[in-house]
Amino acid sequence: MLPFFPAFRQSRIRFPKVIGSLLFLLLLSGIAQAQTAKFxxxxxxxxxxxxENLIGVSIYNPKTGQGTSTNNFGFYSITLPQDTVSLVITYVGYERMAYTTYLNRNLEQNFSLRNNSQLEAVEVIGERSEKIKESTRMSTVSVPIAQIKKLPALFGEVDVLKTLQLLPGVQSGGEGSSGLYVRGGSPDQNLILLDGAPVYNASHLFGFFSVFNADALNNVELIKGGFPARYGGRLSSVLDINMKEGHMNEYHGEGSVGIIAAKATVEGPIKKDVSSFIISARRTYIDVLMRPFMNxxxxxxxxxxxxxxxxxNYKFGQRDRLYLSxxxxxxxxxVRFKMSDEENNSRLGWGNLTTALRWNHIVNNRLFANTHFTYTKYQFDVGNEYNSTYPDQNGELKTDKFLLHYFSNIRDLSLKSDFDFTPTANHYIRFGGQYILHSFKPGALQVKDNFSDGANNIDxxxxxxxxxxxxYxxxxxxxxxxxKVNAGLRFNNFLVDKKVYPSLEPRxxxxxxxxxxxxxxxxxxxTTQFIHLLTNSTIGLPTDLWVPATKKVKPQSAEQVALGLARTVFDDKFEVSxxxxxxxxxxxxxxxxxxxFLGTTDNNWEDKVTSGQGWSYGMEFFIQKKLxxxxxxxxxxxxxxxxxFPDLNNGEIYPYRYDRRHDVSIVVSHQLTEDxxxxxxxxxxxGNAVTLDEVQYYMGGSGPIGxxxxxxxxxxxxxxxxxxSLNQTKKKSWGEVVNSFGVYNAYNRKNPYFIYFDEGYSYGNGQRRPKFKQISLFPILPSFTKSFKF
Known part of the structure; x- marks a missing residue:
């Protein structure tokens, strides 16, 4: 038992009794199944x-109307009365399968589905088959990886996050940005999981590209509300991304070469049908291309x-499997330059490291366990090193050295166990627990020199x-x-500097x-969130700081309600919500x-912030066709x-920067021919909301005061x-080659990136004529990418 759990007893929350009562009610009808013969x-x-394990496959019994679906590891379990059972297994983009048996004992039965693309090359592969009208979940969207790869992309670089920005309720931070602003929330309020490990900064190139290589991914799901109890720690969304497991039977590879980057993926069996691997790499060559222009x-x-x-991954028999990703x-x-007597090196760097070790174990035919250990690290550092060489009074050469280094990081160690339990066909119970050790270093400043009294000064x-x-x-x-109802309860507890924050979250x-x-x-x-992101920029810079809730700064919290209608139309080909x-x-x-953030070391960031409230509300319409x-x-x-915020804007309510009244997206892909x-x-x-001066004053020789x-x-x-975009596929004896042509911003719209104030002068009469000017980033941009697969 963790040392801070006794704090539960000090709160008014009767945690064991609440969970015990809820668990008893949820299992009550499941226990009743022992009175009749069920298997x-x-x-x-x-x-x-x-x-590859298939996620979200529907297993359905037409006779009784009962069914279930596979979990994130392809496992299913369904309990039915003793009788002749005819199951229908369906998955979008795969052949429909029927299975009939007389059920008079517990049965272990694996299925292999054949991909429709092997039969009809013109059909797009989908991912989920549970109809939107049948599921209890709402505010949840999945986009097929195959569809993501076909859509137009900035510089031809396929980007998962930019595709998600095209969904209702999701916004980008600005032109070309891969940030996610979900239902009025900020980027730090998104729980982004890669194989269960959180990713704290999901952007490259100052937000223009995401860190996710689509060639390595198997499944992408975005949850904007109605969060299941198994997810916690963020307020606005959950982005659950699973990597491919690797081909179990053959070696395969794919890759591409584009305008600014190249990537390659290799996968195959280590031991057929027992163990497999996948390795995927991507690198830009912007530095090489721009070097002639940046000397x-x-x-x-x-x-x-x-x-x-x-x-x-490795299978230890039929009941156990280990994954390491x-x-x-x-x-x-x-920036580096060197002259005869001076040398100056400046750098800015940031990056992520995530590791996930997961163990799947089938406890029995109704109980599936997944235990995983994850490690996550995000860090940025800014540095400058300057050396100057000169002769002293005696003519001997001396070197003055100066080093400035500022860095910040956040690290997580997490242990989590999840259980899937299906006592009857009418119940799908999930429960489990998690412990996370967060380590924050909001800011560390290191200064060294050898020419002052502050030599070797280090903070x-x-x-x-x-x-x-x-x-939960x-x-x-x-x-x-x-x-149909999904009822859940989650209890969180956070301990920092002897301060305990308990939170009970009904879902x-x-x-x-x-x-x-x-x-x-x-x-x-x-929902409750125990970490904050300190930012004062209009774009997601790597210098934004992650900090914890403290004695002075409380955790973020939110409540969200949603109401909607959902149906499928036109022979179930379209989902409408x-x-x-x-x-x-x-x-x-x-x-x-x-x-x-400058000078934000130790805990003094607490004195630089103010706490406030936020509201968001709206309506979303969505119609999707996957097949x-x-x-x-x-x-x-x-x-x-x-x-x-009481200390901002005179304490009055103001629009959030990403308060966007209307947002429209239309996405279409069409297979003209087989190729x-x-x-x-x-x-x-x-347009985004911005703060601009309404009045400016000039006092003496000083600059304007706004x-x-x-x-x-x-x-x-x-x-x-x-x-x-246009994709041309050419079949080869060894595989296929795809030539992709794209145009970004085809009608050359000058979209605003930011606005600045230009004082301006009218030299005819000496009077100032100030005005605001707009900066735009991307004009019409063509792209070309050559991809291959074998």
Missing amino acids: TINGFIRDSESG IQTGVAGYYFYDLNGKV AYTGYDKFY KGTQVLGHEAAV IEDDIKLTDRL LSARYLLTEDLALKASYAK LEGYYKKMNHLIEFNEGAD GKTTGWVGYTLAWATRK IDVSGTWVYGT DSGSRNNFRMAPYHRIDF
Whole structure:
């Protein structure tokens, strides 16, 4: 038992009794199944060619209307009465399978599904088969990896996060940015998981690209609300990404060469049907391409980033499997020059390291266990080293040295156990617990020199430890043929510097079938976040600082409710949803006016911030088609997002920077022939809110003094653009080659990136004529990428 758990007894929350009562009620109907003869079928469902586990496959009994789906590791379990059972196994993009048996004993049965692409090359591979009207979950979207790869991309670089920005309720931070702003939340409020390990900074090139290499990914799911109890620690969204496991039977590879980057992936068996691996790498060569243009007399400047993904797995019999996966990525910007007597090196670097060790164990035919240990590290550092050589009074050469180094990091060690339990076909129970050791170093400043009294002056900063623990239980319950409920409860506890923050979080989602084709859905979720991101920039810079809740700074918290309608139309080829939501956030933090991260060492950042509230609400419409020659979606968002801080904007409510009233996206992909497909996207969004001076004063010879009146008092011009891409596939004896042509911002829209004040002069009469000017980043940009697969 962790040392801070006794604090539970000091709170008013009767935690053991609450969980015990809920667990008893959830299992009550499951226990009743012992009164009649019932048996369980369980096993794994995999791709017939690669052996890859398939996530979200539907297993359905048409006779009783009962069914289930595979979990994140391809495992399923369904308990049915003794009788002749006919199961239908369906998965979008795969052949439908039927299985019939007389069920008079517990049965272990694995299935292998054949990919439709082997039969109909023009069909796009989908990912999930549970119909939107049947699921209790709402505010959840998955986009097929195959579809992501076909869409237009900036510089031809396929980007998972940029695709998610095209979904309703999700915004980008700005032109070309890969940041996610979900339902009025900020980037730190997104729980981004890669094989269960959190990723704290998901951006390369100052936010223009994400860290996720699509060639290494198997599944992507975004949850915007109605969070299941198994997820916690963030307020606005969960992005759950799973890497591929590696081909179990054959060696395969793929890669691409584009305008700014190249990547390669290799996968295959270590021992057939027992163990496999996958390795994927990506690197930009911007530094090489730009070197002729960035020579600085006797020096050079450059920038590059790289990613490396790896994963191995091993089956220990039929009941146990071990996975080890890792990711590392780094960005580096540098300037170096050397003259006869001076040398100056400057650098800015940031990167992630994640590792996940996961053990799957089938306890029995109804209970599946997944235990995983993860390590995560994110760090940035800024440095400058200067050396100057000169002769002293005696003519001997001396060298003055100066070193400035500023760095910050956050590290997590986590141990988590999750259990999937299916006592009957009408219950799908998940429960488990997690412990996280957070290590924060908000800022450390290191200064060294050999020519002053402050020689070798070093400030190491201060490390802060935070202990986070949680237990949860949830049950997906089918109460009647029309009513299905997911009820859950999560209890969190956070200890930092002897201060304990307990949090009880109820979660509830429900689906009621108004008709056979139309479902009414509702959800409620309370969430708590024990970490904050300090930022005073308009884009997600690597210098943003991660800090914990403390005695002075409380954890963030939020409550979100949603209500919506969902149905499938046109022979179940289209999924349609309409949702309304309301979210209130408490204990958000912002820098005080004039404060920033510089000099933020030890714990003095607490004195630079103020705490406040936030609200967001709106409506989202979404229609999606995943199958056929033509696929895509249309999304529309009508939303409001506001903030209120007692020490900012005179304590008055003001619009959040990403308070965007209207957001529209249209995404279409079409297979023209077996060898050629085309895609296009069009986006439109209300301009971001910005703070601009309403009045400026000139006093004496000093510069202008501005008065904005209120925060975020102006709107930029609306943002819109259209992108196109064409992919040509050529079959070869050894595999295939794909030539991809793309155009970003095809009609050359000058979208605003930021606005600045230009004092200006009218030289005719000497009077100033100040005005605001807009900076735009990307004009029309063509791209070409050559990909291969074998």
